[in-house]
Amino acid sequence: MNFHDFEKRIVKVTKMELPGETVQYRMAPMERLQELKRVAKHQNTAKRAGVMSLFYPSENLETHLILILRKSYKGVHSAQVGFPGGKVEKEDNNMQDTALRETEEEVGVPREKIAVLKELTEIYIPPSNYFVQPYLGITSKMPKFIPQEDEVEALIEVNLKDFLNDNSITSQIITTSYATNLKVPAFKLNGHIVWGATAMMLNEVRELLEKVL
Numbered sequence: 001m002n003f004h005d006f007e008k009r010i011v012k013v014t015k016m017e018l019p020g021e022t023v024q025y026r027m028a029p030m031e032r033l034q035e036l037k038r039v040a041k042h043q044n045t046a047k048r049a050g051v052m053s054l055f056y057p058s059e060n061l062e063t064h065l066i067l068i069l070r071k072s073y074k075g076v077h078s079a080q081v082g083f084p085g086g087k088v089e090k091e092d093n094n095m096q097d098t099a100l101r102e103t104e105e106e107v108g109v110p111r112e113k114i115a116v117l118k119e120l121t122e123i124y125i126p127p128s129n130y131f132v133q134p135y136l137g138i139t140s141k142m143p144k145f146i147p148q149e150d151e152v153e154a155l156i157e158v159n160l161k162d163f164l165n166d167n168s169i170t171s172q173i174i175t176t177s178y179a180t181n182l183k184v185p186a187f188k189l190n191g192h193i194v195w196g197a198t199a200m201m202l203n204e205v206r207e208l209l210e211k212v213l
Contacts, residue, residue, distance in 0.1 A: 001160050001213065003057030003140075010055070010138060012212040013118050019207040020121045024200040027185045037124035046129045050092075050099030051085025053205050054107075054114065055138045055160070063160040066107055066145070069153045069192065081156060081194045083134065083201065084109075095119075095133040103137075107155065108146025113139045120204055125197045134201045136208070158189045163202075164209065 040046045058064050067081050086102035088095070096119070100111035118136040125132060145155055162168060172186045172193050186195035187202055194202065
């Protein structure tokens with residue numbers, strides 16, 4: 001889709017109700033996540049992070065979404081695909097500030113160039129014990145991406161058309177800290193399998209876009 005058309009239509013999401021957890025959980029690895037989230041809320045010991053679902057125009061003005069492939073490291077999200085974003089720091093005034101700052105740090109898009117259109121539905125990630133607040137944003141000019149060397153293995157520039165294609169939805173057999181050989185719904189984007197929390201957040205974004213585009 002031409003980005004100028006996308007930019008005109010996407011603002012409608014600001015007045016829409018969020019699809020919420022019902023849509024997120026269509027891409028959830030297991031129903032037990034809901035119970036884990038309730039426990040985490042009750043215990044109030046989880047950490048917090050903000051991420052950005054950022055759309056932008058490509059060189060030929062096609063609409064794209066930026067995702068990142070994380071570096072391999074000794075952690076639960078090693079070598080996984082995700083949104084740019086990260087944990088709250090003391091300097092952040094709120095979760096939106098966190099998402100904007102982390103997006104600038106990880107992919108090089110200046111925070112003042114990003115228009116945040118919507119706060120999406122918060123999600124809980126049991127393996128890392130994080131509540132993640134996603135946001136939907138756009139930047140009106142093609143960014144000059146600068147991946148953060150110690151955090152980002154590769155940038156994944158997803159064409160909106162491919163993201164909305166039903167063929168992008170697939171399944172994957174995975175093993176997590178709380179399940180073994182589990183068949184989960186996933187997205188296949190630019191040759192990468194995207195599952196778990198990122199897939200759940202992507203599904204809410206997809207649902208919103210399908211209603212306005």
